[in-house]
Amino acid sequence: MGKVIAGISMSLDGFVTGPNVTRDQQLGDGGAVLHRWLWQPDRLDSELLASMRGGVGAILMGRRSYDLAEGDGGWGDGGPAGPVPCFVVTHRVPEPETVRARDVFTFVTDGVRSAVEQARAAAGDKVVGVHGASITQQCLAAGLMDELQVHLVPVLLGSGTRLFDHLGGQVALERTEVIDSPNATHLHYRVINTPR
Numbered sequence: 686m687g688k689v690i691a692g693i694s695m696s697l698d699g700f701v702t703g704p705n706v707t708r709d710q711q712l713g714d715g716g717a718v719l720h721r722w723l724w725q726p727d728r729l730d731s732e733l734l735a736s737m738r739g740g741v742g743a744i745l746m747g748r749r750s751y752d753l754a755e756g757d758g759g760w761g762d763g764g765p766a767g768p769v770p771c772f773v774v775t776h777r778v779p780e781p782e783t784v785r786a787r788d789v790f791t792f793v794t795d796g797v798r799s800a801v802e803q804a805r806a807a808a809g810d811k812v813v814g815v816h817g818a819s820i821t822q823q824c825l826a827a828g829l830m831d832e833l834q835v836h837l838v839p840v841l842l843g844s845g846t847r848l849f850d851h852l853g854g855q856v857a858l859e860r861t862e863v864i865d866s867p868n869a870t871h872l873h874y875r876v877i878n879t880p881r
């Protein structure tokens with residue numbers, strides 16, 4: 686089975702978006718800087734991106750991420766990683782006719798553990814990529830995450846969506862790699878999952 690890995694860009698003060706997230710501004714006020722390393726990569730960022738390419742076999746995300754990016758101006762006819770299967774954890778399954786890429790999206794209403802199981806089965810030996818703050822925290826809290834990649838961006842956003850405010854307890858990490866580019870310090874950790 687492949688690993689479950691969250692990769693997320695975070696400000697130095699712990700925010701993965703600024704305030705006022707909208708469909709037109711999915712990273713909130715001032716939050717676009719969090720993804721500068723993706724859109725204006727330097728050599729080290731580019732090397733990291735190249736090493737990640739093709740390795741993702743399924744995506745796991747929450748309903749807010751889906752609602753923000755699906756539709757006009759969103760992911761086109763696929764999901765966030767093209768035709769890769771995408772599992773959306775939600776309380777509200779959308780009407781099928783509103784889902785454009787029906788072969789890509791599966792809506793999971795029985796929790797994050799079930800979503801991880803389904804995503805791992807779909808991904809085979811490839812990585813399950815976890816998106817967004819809520820699902821990342823739930824996977825960490827439930828002992829379902831294998832690795833955490835935080836792209837630490839040199840900015841203080843002051844407010845927005847915090848990455849680590851609902852963990853509910855301690856999570857031990859082992860740092861496995863640090864790649865320090867001017868855009869972001871890419872911090873890779875293995876999650877040491879101990880039974881809670």
Ligand SMILES: NC(=O)c1ccc[n+]([C@@H]2O[C@H](COP(=O)([O-])OP(=O)(O)OC[C@H]3O[C@@H](n4cnc5c(N)ncnc54)[C@H](OP(=O)(O)O)[C@@H]3O)[C@@H](O)[C@H]2O)c1
Nearest residue numbers: 693694701711747748749750774775776777817818819820
């Ligand atoms: N900085 C970065 O690198 C980065 C990367 C990716 C995304 N983002 C940003 O992160 C934000 C999205 O993350 P988020 O944490 O705010 O929201 P999210 O995880 O996308 O969605 C949260 C929603 O998912 C549903 N949900 C979550 N857990 C559930 C559960 N256990 N059971 C049933 N439903 C559940 C709930 O919606 P319902 O109750 O409505 O179903 C919940 O309100 C976006 O603004 C996006 O742009 C940032």
